Amino acid sequence: MKISVLGTGNMGKALVKQAAAYAGGQVFWGTRNPAEAAELAKTFQLDGIVTGSYEEALQTDIIIPAFPASAMIEWAAAHKEKIKNKIVVDISNPFNDDFSGFTTAWGESSAERLQSLLPESKVVGAFKNTFFKVFENPVFEDQKSDVLVTGDDEEAVRQFIERFEPLPFRFLHAGRLANNRTIERFTLLELELAVRYGTYPYISLQLFGIKEAVPAN
Numbered sequence: 001m002k003i004s005v006l007g008t009g010n011m012g013k014a015l016v017k018q019a020a021a022y023a024g025g026q027v028f029w030g031t032r033n034p035a036e037a038a039e040l041a042k043t044f045q046l047d048g049i050v051t052g053s054y055e056e057a058l059q060t061d062i063i064i065p066a067f068p069a070s071a072m073i074e075w076a077a078a079h080k081e082k083i084k085n086k087i088v089v090d091i092s093n094p095f096n097d098d099f100s101g102f103t104t105a106w107g108e109s110s111a112e113r114l115q116s117l118l119p120e121s122k123v124v125g126a127f128k129n130t131f132f133k134v135f136e137n138p139v140f141e142d143q144k145s146d147v148l149v150t151g152d153d154e155e156a157v158r159q160f161i162e163r164f165e166p167l168p169f170r171f172l173h174a175g176r177l178a179n180n181r182t183i184e185r186f187t188l189l190e191l192e193l194a195v196r197y198g199t200y201p202y203i204s205l206q207l208f209g210i211k212e213a214v215p216a217n
Ligand SMILES: NC(=O)c1ccc[n+]([C@@H]2O[C@H](COP(=O)([O-])OP(=O)(O)OC[C@H]3O[C@@H](n4cnc5c(N)ncnc54)[C@H](OP(=O)(O)O)[C@@H]3O)[C@@H](O)[C@H]2O)c1
Pocket: 006, 007, 008, 009, 010, 011, 012, 030, 031, 032, 033, 066, 067, 068, 069, 071, 091, 092, 093, 094, 095, 127, 128, 129, 130, 131, 132, 133, 201
C-alpha cells in the first residue's frame, strides 16, 4: 500500500524520515511548497521520497495529513470525494491556542470528527501520543515507544499496522476511534509532564505489562 505524508512541519518531517528509512517502497511527500520539500528531502538524504502537491498526494492508499487540527477540517471537506475508501491516518491533537485545553467538547475527539467528515474513508488514529522529537530516537532505555492505533474499520487498522510495523515503534491496537477522546486528552498531560520533568519535546508512551504486541482477543 502506497503512503503519503502531507505537510513539512515537525510531524511531517519526522514521519517522512521514518517512513523513508523503514517502510519500504515509495513515500509521497505532499506540501504547499514542493520545491522546498524536495530540498529538504535532499538535505535529509531521503531515498524513495517523491515530493509534490497536496493534490497529487491524494493518489496513495494511506494518507497522513500532518496538519494542525483546524486545517485538517478544511482539507477533509475539500477532498472528501477524492479520498473515498482510502485510509486516512489522523495524528491530530485538538489543543487550543494556549495549550490550556481542547477545541473539542468532552465526549468528542478529533479522530471521530474527521471520520464524520469523511464517512466513506477509513480513519485510523495513530502517533497522537508521540511527540516529534521521539521519532529521532523511538527507543528509550531499551523499550520502544508505543503507538496506540485506533479505528472503526478493523481491516484498515490491520493494514496500517502491517504497513508501519517495520518502524522502530511498538504498535498496539487500541480499539475504536472513540478511544481518542482519552488518547488526545492524555497527550496534553504528557506535554505538561514533559515540561515539568524537562524532557519536552521528547515524550511518548511506554505501557507496562504488555509483553507481546499481539492482542489476546
Ligand atoms: N508536534 C508534535 O510533537 C505532535 C505530536 C503528535 C501529534 N501532533 C499533531 O500533528 C499535527 C501536525 O503538528 P506539527 O507539530 O507537525 O505542526 P506544524 O509544525 O505546525 O506543521 C503543520 C504543517 O501543516 C501544513 N499545513 C497545511 N495547511 C496548513 C494551514 N492552513 N496552516 C498551517 N499549516 C498547514 C504545513 O506544511 P506545508 O507548509 O508543507 O504545506 C505545516 O508545516 C497536528 O495536528 C498535531 O496536533 C503533533
